[in-house]
Amino acid sequence: MENSGACQGLTRPIRCIVKLGGAAITCKNELEKINEENLGTVSSQLRQAMSSGPDSQKILGMDWSKRPGESELCCDVGGFDDQISCDSSNFVVVHGAGSFGHFQASKSGVHKGGLDKSLVKAGFVATRISVTNLNLEIVRALAAAGIPSVGMSPFSCGWLTSERNLESADLSMVVKAIESGFVPVLHGDAVLDSQLGCTILSGDVIIKHLAAYLKPEYVIFLTDVFGVYDRPPSEPEAVLLREIAVTEEGSWSVVKPNYGSTNKPVEITVAAHDTTGGMVTKIAEAAMIAKLGIDVYIVKAATSHSQRALSGEIRRGSIPDDWLGTVIKFAGKPAQH
Amino acid sequence: MENSGACQGLTRPIRCIVKLGGAAITCKNELEKINEENLGTVSSQLRQAMSSGPDSQKILGMDWSKRPGESELCCDVGGFDDQISCDSSNFVVVHGAGSFGHFQASKSGVHKGGLDKSLVKAGFVATRISVTNLNLEIVRALAAAGIPSVGMSPFSCGWLTSERNLESADLSMVVKAIESGFVPVLHGDAVLDSQLGCTILSGDVIIKHLAAYLKPEYVIFLTDVFGVYDRPPSEPEAVLLREIAVTEEGSWSVVKPNYGSTNKPVEITVAAHDTTGGMVTKIAEAAMIAKLGIDVYIVKAATSHSQRALSGEIRRGSIPDDWLGTVIKFAGKPAQH
Numbered sequence: 146m147e148n149s150g151a152c153q154g155l156t157r158p159i160r161c162i163v164k165l166g167g168a169a170i171t172c173k174n175e176l177e178k179i180n181e182e183n184l185g186t187v188s189s190q191l192r193q194a195m196s197s198g199p200d201s202q203k204i205l206g207m208d209w210s211k212r213p214g215e216s217e218l219c220c221d222v223g224g225f226d227d228q229i230s231c232d233s234s235n236f237v238v239v240h241g242a243g244s245f246g247h248f249q250a251s252k253s254g255v256h257k258g259g260l261d262k263s264l265v266k267a268g269f270v271a272t273r274i275s276v277t278n279l280n281l282e283i284v285r286a287l288a289a290a291g292i293p294s295v296g297m298s299p300f301s302c303g304w305l306t307s308e309r310n311l312e313s314a315d316l317s318m319v320v321k322a323i324e325s326g327f328v329p330v331l332h333g334d335a336v337l338d339s340q341l342g343c344t345i346l347s348g349d350v351i352i353k354h355l356a357a358y359l360k361p362e363y364v365i366f367l368t369d370v371f372g373v374y375d376r377p378p379s380e381p382e383a384v385l386l387r388e389i390a391v392t393e394e395g396s397w398s399v400v401k402p403n404y405g406s407t408n409k410p411v412e413i414t415v416a417a418h419d420t421t422g423g424m425v426t427k428i429a430e431a432a433m434i435a436k437l438g439i440d441v442y443i444v445k446a447a448t449s450h451s452q453r454a455l456s457g458e459i460r461r462g463s464i465p466d467d468w469l470g471t472v473i474k475f476a477g478k479p480a481q482h
Numbered sequence: 483m484e485n486s487g488a489c490q491g492l493t494r495p496i497r498c499i500v501k502l503g504g505a506a507i508t509c510k511n512e513l514e515k516i517n518e519e520n521l522g523t524v525s526s527q528l529r530q531a532m533s534s535g536p537d538s539q540k541i542l543g544m545d546w547s548k549r550p551g552e553s554e555l556c557c558d559v560g561g562f563d564d565q566i567s568c569d570s571s572n573f574v575v576v577h578g579a580g581s582f583g584h585f586q587a588s589k590s591g592v593h594k595g596g597l598d599k600s601l602v603k604a605g606f607v608a609t610r611i612s613v614t615n616l617n618l619e620i621v622r623a624l625a626a627a628g629i630p631s632v633g634m635s636p637f638s639c640g641w642l643t644s645e646r647n648l649e650s651a652d653l654s655m656v657v658k659a660i661e662s663g664f665v666p667v668l669h670g671d672a673v674l675d676s677q678l679g680c681t682i683l684s685g686d687v688i689i690k691h692l693a694a695y696l697k698p699e700y701v702i703f704l705t706d707v708f709g710v711y712d713r714p715p716s717e718p719e720a721v722l723l724r725e726i727a728v729t730e731e732g733s734w735s736v737v738k739p740n741y742g743s744t745n746k747p748v749e750i751t752v753a754a755h756d757t758t759g760g761m762v763t764k765i766a767e768a769a770m771i772a773k774l775g776i777d778v779y780i781v782k783a784a785t786s787h788s789q790r791a792l793s794g795e796i797r798r799g800s801i802p803d804d805w806l807g808t809v810i811k812f813a814g815k816p817a818q819h
Contacts, residue, residue: 175553176548176553176554177547177548205600205604206604207603207604207607207608207611208607208608208611209585209586209589209605209608209611209612210514210608210611210612210615211513211514216512216513217513220585220586220589220608222589222590222601225590225599225600225601225604248546248557249546249557252546252557252559253559253562260662260663262562263542263562264559264562266544266630266663266664267542267543267544267546267562267630268546269630269632269664270544270545270625270630270631270632270664271544271545271546271547271557271625273621273632273633274544274545274546274547274618274621274622274625275546275547277614277618277621277633278547278618281611281614281615281618284610284611284614285611288607288608288611293603293604293606293607294607295606295607295610295637295638296610296614296635296638297638298633298635298638300632300655301632301633301634301635301638301639301655302638302639302640302655303639303640303652303654303655305658315640315652317640318637318638318639318640321642321674322674325597325674325679325680326597326603327603327606327607337658337659337662342662343662
């Protein structure tokens with residue numbers, strides 16, 4: 146299946162859907178704490194990748210909120226004088242929850258549904274407060290870096306599930322926001338489920354649906370490791386898988402490093418690593434996107450490697466040897482045996 | 483025109499749409515500052531009005547976010563044990579912007595449109611950040627008081643204008659949220675405009691549209707004064723208008739205090755008072771809702787008067803003499819002359 150062009154309603158194709166992994170932008174070991182440094186670097190890399198102009202152009206911040214301890218709002222309106230808004234490439238951002246929302250969701254069992262229980266209903270409210278709080282902070286960080294970001298919560302945009310599977314999603318406002326020159330910022334959210342009452346919709350499911358509908362040139366997953374390894378990356382012998390090919394049937398094999406001509410797929414150690422939606426899940430999700438003819442890059446956030454992936458450099462040629470990350474590509478029909 | 487019952491899709495009618503006026507819940511003279519005391523009282527009054535059970539029932543807070551300076555999240559999950567979520571009356575909350583958003587919107591001219599100008603685009607982003615920040619804080623305050631509140635931004639819910647007039651609004655998610663037992667919290671927002679590119683959608687326009695569609699029993703505007711006066715309330719001779727009757731044609735007259743049998747409408751001093759959408763505008767907006775057969779109460783927030791209005795007491799009988807506020811009612815067809 147080839148990428149058959151941009152979706153209806155879009156006059157310019159989407160260049161990239163970026164997933165900001167929860168682990169990359171929040172502090173894993175501290176509840177509801179943002180990794181400010183990573184988020185700042187990611188925001189600035191994104192802005193550079195989006196803007197066609199020279200890097201030296203003055204950055205016009207778009208978060209004019211009051212800073213803690215100050216009484217005046219922060220806004221250099223003069224910098225915008227008469228400036229015509231420059232066209233930036235179409236990007237969409239989706240972020241995970243990291244250390245936001247998980248506590249509230251797991252304490253109450255929101256993913257299992259049952260809104261007739263007061264604990265589940267309260268957990269739904271508490272989860273949404275936590276993830277929309279994170280969404281606001283990410284929108285602010287992107288805006289401060291000069292990206293015209295607008296928060297869009299799946300719950301209120303009409304994303305609905307049925308027994309945890311996506312049932313419907315109204316993307317018309319996402320398309321309208323993109324067409325108006327904004328960068329929609331969606332997130333994993335607590336949503337209504339027609340069978341269970343409610344559940345959790347993950348950022349990865351959102352990405353998959355957006356990719357199928359918006360047909361971006363490529364999708365990037367920014368994570369806290371360099372890519373997909375053949376075993377938990379903490380193990381000394383772990384090998385980074387540089388390129389994975391996906392067949393039309395959705396099966397996949399490692400192309401690089403080359404494990405010889407045996408065609409024997411690499412054995413990936415998953416056991417403990419996979420309990421929290423680890424690498425096999427990640428490859429499977431990415432493979433479903435790659436199957437649509439959309440290249441997927443899994444790369445460490447806030448590094449030179451993420452910068453090169455965001456800029457489109459990896460897309461344009463063969464994968465440079467000094468680039469660390471995992472590319473997941475559609476390989477066409479499998480060879481006949 | 484009579485209130486012909488609840489809207490399609492709702493199994494139980496909406497009891498009340500409440501407008502939290504920006505002036506009542508934020509500090510007028512300080513940018514982006516919430517009036518915590520008022521907001522806390524309003525939230526607790528709302529919860530009491532919604533719950534059918536005794537007041538002594540334990541309040542189960544639904545904001546489990548981390549408090550500043552603490553490392554643990556705040557959640558008394560034990561309190562929810564096995565409790566069946568009790569049905570609360572259907573309420574919808576809409577809030578204004580007060581000292582949030584106005585600075586960003588007016589500095590950039592978002593209401594005038596023109597997204598091709600970088601200042602307007604940045605102002606749109608900055609305005610949305612400010613008003614969604616306020617929305618999050620209000621949702622948190624309501625949740626902390628035990629109200630299952632969910633934030634729903636008009637921009638992302640698909641509210642669109644055409645030359646500043648509401649063109650379309652997808653209320654399906656608002657209805658679904660209410661049906662699932664939640665209290666949607668909407669707000670004045672920056673939205674896309676099919677002619678101008680963008681503009682500001684006010685909380686009052688949102689209320690009017692919601693009232694026409696959801697057909698609540700009554701609508702309450704919580705403000706920072708006791709109601710509508712015949713001249714600026716700061717003037718010593720200002721008289722509180724207790725009851726205003728609206729005809730089918732939308733014209734209105736003061737019923738109480740009784741200005742004699744001359745039928746001469748009271749002269750309302752508007753000049754300076756009306757420049758920022760003052761009392762005549764407020765009466766005109768309220769009259770459009772009352773014309774639908776929906777009683778409107780304009781009352782001072784966080785007082786015993788707002789508590790009585792929220793509880794439905796004013797709705798059930800004649801207006802008590804010791805109740806301060808303005809009631810705007812449909813009077814049926816005007817008498818023939």
